[in-house]
Amino acid sequence: xxxxxxxxxxxxxxxxxxxxxxxxxxxxxxxxxxxxxxxxxxxxxxxxxxxxxxxxxxxxxxxxxxxxxxxxxxxxxxxxxxxxxxxxxxxxxxxxxxxxxxxxxxxxxxxxxxxxxxxxxxxxxxxxxxxxxxxxxxxxxxxxxxxxxxxxxxxxxxxxxxxxxxxxxxxxxxxxxxxxxxxxxxxxxxxxxxxxxxxxxxxxxxxxxxxxxxxxxxxxxxxxxxxxxxxxxxxxxxxxxxxxxxxxxxxxxxxxxxxxxxxxxxxxxxxxxxxxxxxxxxxxxxxxx
Amino acid sequence: xxxxxxxxxxxxxxxxxxxxxxxxxxxxxxxxxxxxxxxxxxxxxxxxxxxxxxxxxxxxxxxxxxxxxxxxxxxxxxxxxxxxxxxxxxxxxxxxxxxxxxxxxxxxxxxxxxxxxxxxxxx
Numbered sequence: 297x298x299x300x301x302x303x304x305x306x307x308x309x310x311x312x313x314x315x316x317x318x319x320x321x322x323x324x325x326x327x328x329x330x331x332x333x334x335x336x337x338x339x340x341x342x343x344x345x346x347x348x349x350x351x352x353x354x355x356x357x358x359x360x361x362x363x364x365x366x367x368x369x370x371x372x373x374x375x376x377x378x379x380x381x382x383x384x385x386x387x388x389x390x391x392x393x394x395x396x397x398x399x400x401x402x403x404x405x406x407x408x409x410x411x412x413x414x415x416x417x418x419x420x421x422x423x424x425x426x427x428x429x430x431x432x433x434x435x436x437x438x439x440x441x442x443x444x445x446x447x448x449x450x451x452x453x454x455x456x457x458x459x460x461x462x463x464x465x466x467x468x469x470x471x472x473x474x475x476x477x478x479x480x481x482x483x484x485x486x487x488x489x490x491x492x493x494x495x496x497x498x499x500x501x502x503x504x505x506x507x508x509x510x511x512x513x514x515x516x517x518x519x520x521x522x523x524x525x526x527x528x529x530x531x532x533x534x535x536x537x538x539x540x541x542x543x544x545x546x547x548x549x550x551x552x553x554x555x556x557x558x559x560x561x562x563x564x565x566x567x568x569x570x571x572x573x574x575x576x577x578x579x580x581x582x583x584x585x
Numbered sequence: 586x587x588x589x590x591x592x593x594x595x596x597x598x599x600x601x602x603x604x605x606x607x608x609x610x611x612x613x614x615x616x617x618x619x620x621x622x623x624x625x626x627x628x629x630x631x632x633x634x635x636x637x638x639x640x641x642x643x644x645x646x647x648x649x650x651x652x653x654x655x656x657x658x659x660x661x662x663x664x665x666x667x668x669x670x671x672x673x674x675x676x677x678x679x680x681x682x683x684x685x686x687x688x689x690x691x692x693x694x695x696x697x698x699x700x701x702x703x704x705x706x707x708x
Contacts, residue, residue, distance in 0.1 A: 491669030498689050525681045526672040531665060531688035 304411065304421055305403075305428075306356035312406040313348060319402035320344055327394050334385045343378060343395075350374055355428075363431045375432060376439045383443035392440045396433040400426065460486045462493040465567060468574040470499045473563075475508030483519035487526060494532045501570040502527055505563050507538030517552040524557055533573065535559070537566035589614045591621050597698060598622065598660070599691075601633040606640065611647040618651060622658045629698045630655045633691050635666025645680035652685040661686065661701065665694035 309316065321341055350371040357367040375396070382392045404422055411418040460482065465471040472490055476482075490502060504520065506512070512520075524534040537560045539547075547554060560566040571577060587610060592599040598621055600614070618630065632648070652662035665688045667675075675682065688694035 487673060488669060491672055494689070495669060498693075500689070500693075522676045526669070526676045529664070529672040529675055529682060529687055530667045530669065531690075531693060 303355065303424060304407070304417070305425055306352060308403070308406050308410050308421075309348070309352045309355065311410070313352065316399075316402045316406050317341075317345055317348055319405065320348070320399050323398040323401060324395065327398060334387065335382075347371065347374055347378075347395075348399075363428060363435065371432075372435065375436050379436045379439035380443045383440045383447075387440075389437050389440050393433045393437050396429055396436055400429050403429075456482060456485050460489055462489050464493075464497060464499075465503065466571065466574070466576070468498070468500045469567070469570045470494065470497065470502040471505065471563070471567075472502060473505045473508065477511070478509060478516045478519055480515075480519065483516075483523065487519075487523045490523060491526060491530060494527060494530055499532055501533050501535065501573045503535045503537055503563065503566045503570055505538045505566070506536060506543070507540070507563070509543075512543045512546055514550050514552060517547060517550065517554070521552075521554070521557070533558070535566040535569055537561070537563045587613075588617065591617060593621075593625055593627065596626070596628045597695070598625070598627045598630045599633070600630065601636075601691075603636045606637060606644045606647075608643055611644055615647060615651050615654070619654050619658065622655060622660050627660050628702070629661045629663065631663045631665060631691065631694050631698065633666050633694075634664065634671070635668065635690065637671060638668060640671050640674055642678050642680065645675050645678055645682075649680060649682050649685065652682065656684065661698065663688055663694040663697055666690050 321337075321344060324340060324344070325337065354368045354371050362368075363372065378395060379392055382395075403425055407418060407421050407425070411421060461473070463471045463473070470490070470493055472486065474486065478486075490504075493499070494502065504523070506520075509516070520536065524536075527534045535558045536554070539559055539561065558566075558569065560569060568578065587604075589600060589602055589604075589610060592601075598618065600618065602614075604610070621627070622630065630651075632651070634648075648664065652664075655662045663686045664682070667687065686697060688697050
């Protein structure tokens with residue numbers, strides 16, 4: 297590899313910038329990834345021009361093929377912005393990465409014209425530039441991936457909050473209809489929101505309805521017991537309802553001890569127990585004459 | 586030295602913890618409370634921890650110990666006003682305080698004790 301100081305890349309970029317930009321635009325637009333529905337040509341040209349300028353700056357200051365250095369900071373930031381905005385707009389990862397990778401051919405072509413007389417130097421330059429662009433391309437993909445992961449994490453969080461409502465069934469009686477699989481993170485949220493509501497409403501009884509929970513394993517049972525114990529420590533009683541026959545069988549087979557918990561088959565049964573606890577009862581109205 | 590006041594209301598001893606518990610304070614409370622129970626012949630102890638935001642395993646164990654000692658001295662313990670964060674911490678530490686009665690606030694705690702006293706008298 298030639299010493300970095302003798303790199304001709306900045307020089308090539310400087311001299312043939314307009315030409316490279318034109319070719320690059322053509323490459324990008326020709327690629328399948330030209331998503332004109334998501335992004336206008338003018339916008340793309342602007343981005344390409346800006347990035348080329350930043351790259352020129354970075355290579356003229358920079359040494360070697362390392363894109364993690366400070367001289368590449370601005371260019372990296374710009375790439376991050378592009379990746380993030382494309383991730384948000386619904387581009388695929390390859391459509392995002394092609395932004396950088398499609399720059400290869402125009403640059404190599406320009407180099408061939410500049411350095412055509414010196415094959416050894418040309419090979420070196422092409423290799424270094426290739427390394428550089430590969431790193432930048434990978435960086436875009438990485439940022440793109442991160443952007444998508446952030447979206448997923450946010451959605452997960454939203455689902456977590458949506459799926460754990462604590463409802464007031466009566467004065468002093470709270471209901472907690474659980475739907476979906478329980479895991480540690482979810483149980484934590486359930487526990488916190490239930491205990492918080494107990495404090496706010498001064499409820500004596502909370503009914504945890506697990507009709508919508510598909511399976512109960514030892515972990516889920518343990519989470520339930522923890523929630524119930526915490527509620528008891530605060531002075532509220534918990535009733536579990538909606539246990540299906542299969543789940544009852546599973547709980548017994550697993551050897552989970554629910555003897556200290558009141559369990560009822562249906563929410564209605566649990567509700568009548570809860571009403572009795574707070575000193576109320578449901579009576580039929582006298583028949584109309 | 587800092588002490589947690591113990592108030593006598595009929596045959597109930599009322600302890601309200603208004604400061605963050607530290608180890609020495611909990612030890613002192615344990616000594617004072619057992620002393621007071623045997624002096625006054627109280628039949629119930631009501632501990633209000635609604636102002637306690639932080640507990641550790643030691644404080645959790647002290648509460649359990651106080652309850653156990655009170656029971657030996659023929660006094661029921663009711664723990665009232667536990668904060669959600671404290672309840673979660675105790676459960677995570679495995680301190681479920683079996684045998685300690687709990688209530689949401691002092692009023693409910695007193696009602697609980699009165700109900701039990703009535704039941705005892707009737708039985």
